[in-house]
Amino acid sequence: DQQVKQNSPSLSVQEGRISILNCDYTNSMFDYFLWYKKYPAEGPTFLISISSIKDKNEDGRFTVFLNKSAKHLSLHIVPSQPGDSAVYFCAASTNYGGSQGNLIFGKGTKLSVKP
Amino acid sequence: DVKVTQSSRYLVKRTGEKVFLECVQDMDHENMFWYRQDPGLGLRLIYFSYDVKMKEKGDIPEGYSVSREKKERFSLILESASTNQTSMYLCATHTGIGTDTQYFGPGTRLTVL
Numbered sequence A: 001d002q003q004v005k006q007n008s009p010s011l012s013v014q015e016g017r018i019s020i021l022n023c024d025y026t027n028s029m030f031d032y033f034l035w036y037k038k039y040p041a042e043g044p045t046f047l048i049s050i051s052s053i054k055d056k057n058e059d060g061r062f063t064v065f066l067n068k069s070a071k072h073l074s075l076h077i078v079p080s081q082p083g084d085s086a087v088y089f090c091a092a093s094t095n096y097g098g099s100q101g102n103l104i105f106g107k108g109t110k111l112s113v114k115p
Numbered sequence B: 001d002v003k004v005t006q007s008s009r010y011l012v013k014r015t016g017e018k019v020f021l022e023c024v025q026d027m028d029h030e031n032m033f034w035y036r037q038d039p040g041l042g043l044r045l046i047y048f049s050y051d052v053k054m055k056e057k058g059d060i061p062e063g064y065s066v067s068r069e070k071k072e073r074f075s076l077i078l079e080s081a082s083t084n085q086t087s088m089y090l091c092a093t094h095t096g097i098g099t100d101t102q103y104f105g106p107g108t109r110l111t112v113l
Helices: none
Strands: A010-014 A019-025 A032-038 A045-051 A056-059 A062-067 A072-077 A086-093 A109-114 B004-006 B010-013 B019-025 B031-038 B042-049 B064-070 B073-078 B087-094 B108-112
Touching (some): A019 A032, A019 A086, A019 A109, A032 A062, A045 A056, A045 A062, A072 A086, B004 B087, B010 B019, B019 B031, B031 B064, B073 B087
Parallel strands (some): A010 A109
Antiparallel strands (some): A019 A072, A032 A045, A062 A072, A086 A109, B019 B073, B031 B042, B031 B087, B087 B108
16 A cells, blocks of 8 residues: 555646646655655655645745645645756655654656746 | 765676675765665665664565675675566665655666566
């Protein structure tokens, strides 16, 4: 049973517009959430994170929103750029600040930003 | 900057061969992980290690084993490679303290013929 779900395998957006990537989770014990970006033939790179005590975290063009009651988080990219085209993975953890570091990943959403 | 290196970017092996994939990190991180990434399946955890000589099974350990003789090195072993092990293999590290960010290596694209 998938604990972290990214229901949209792909998303296409025009350059300059907003990209919204969604992620749902089922485990209410998750207390930390992360987004990773992955280009083909490269390893994922960390993008942005949010702990369960917050509902929003912003870093430049990237903002993550967390709705705990709905068990839903989203990544907003504004404005979208062609270089943002990649696969985005949502991940969750149950031991924020702990020593184990295990993450549960979603299946990813492939974002295409068209010029 | 954290540096995680993997021994090969691309590898082609034959069915039945024993395959070694190596991962080396230079940041003294406690925890190391091996994943495989397949289209439509995301990242699936194969094995992880919290300390030297310690290992834990992930979600899909069948057909794999691991070795961690030194803190900086975590090896993934395919005892007898099969075609369904054709995949992108990703190594990751974690500090073991504070942040839960994992740092990934560049990946090894393994093809088993």
